[in-house]
Amino acid sequence: MIDALDLHDIVPVGHSTGGGEVTRYVGWHGTARVAKVVLLGAIPPLMLKTDDNPDDLPIEPFDQIRAGVLADWSQFYRDLAYPFFFGANRDGSNASQGARDAFWLISMTIGINGAYDCVRAFSETDLTDDLKKITVPVLVMCMATTIRSFPMPTPGHCRQSC
Numbered sequence: 812m813i814d815a816l817d818l819h820d821i822v823p824v825g826h827s828t829g830g831g832e833v834t835r836y837v838g839w840h841g842t843a844r845v846a847k848v849v850l851l852g853a854i855p856p857l858m859l860k861t862d863d864n865p866d867d868l869p870i871e872p873f874d875q876i877r878a879g880v881l882a883d884w885s886q887f888y889r890d891l892a893y894p895f896f897f898g899a900n901r902d903g904s905n906a907s908q909g910a911r912d913a914f915w916l917i918s919m920t921i922g923i924n925g926a927y928d929c930v931r932a933f934s935e936t937d938l939t940d941d942l943k944k945i946t947v948p949v950l951v952m953c954m955a956t957t958i959r960s961f962p963m964p965t966p967g968h969c970r971q972s973c
Contacts, residue, residue, distance in 0.1 A: 820846040828933040838941025873934040888918035
């Protein structure tokens with residue numbers, strides 16, 4: 812689409828897995844049309860523990876997410892919204908039921924195949940080489956460290972990504 816519309820000096824912005832999408836786009840297509848990149852709480856270059864990446868997360872937490880999606884897709888997203896996206900399990904949180912319901916409603920618009928497959932995309936895709944191809948200024952904002960329910964990398968991963 813960027814080529815079809817002949818867009819130039821774009822600033823792609825990605826949050827969470829979308830940050831991986833922005834990184835992959837630049838890795839595949841380069842920066843000729845890109846002015847800057849914004850990665851907001853983006854996934855790290857690789858979350859999965861591998862021989863080359865021994866300090867990261869084992870596959871089991873991601874398998875648990877896939878199992879939750881398959882077992883009861885609707886309830887999985889209800890349960891995920893409470894502690895993960897709104898920090899509602901933190902002292903002093905004021906996450907409203909309406910905000911959590913809105914997250915659930917948006918989640919229900921995703922096809923179950925996409926919901927299942929995205930777990931692999933955000934956990935098993937190695938974006939290390941794609942990051943090296945970003946040659947324009949990048950704003951990186953890392954995720955909060957108070958998420959208690961999701962197997963997110965430590966803040967050190969974010970610093971390593973930068």
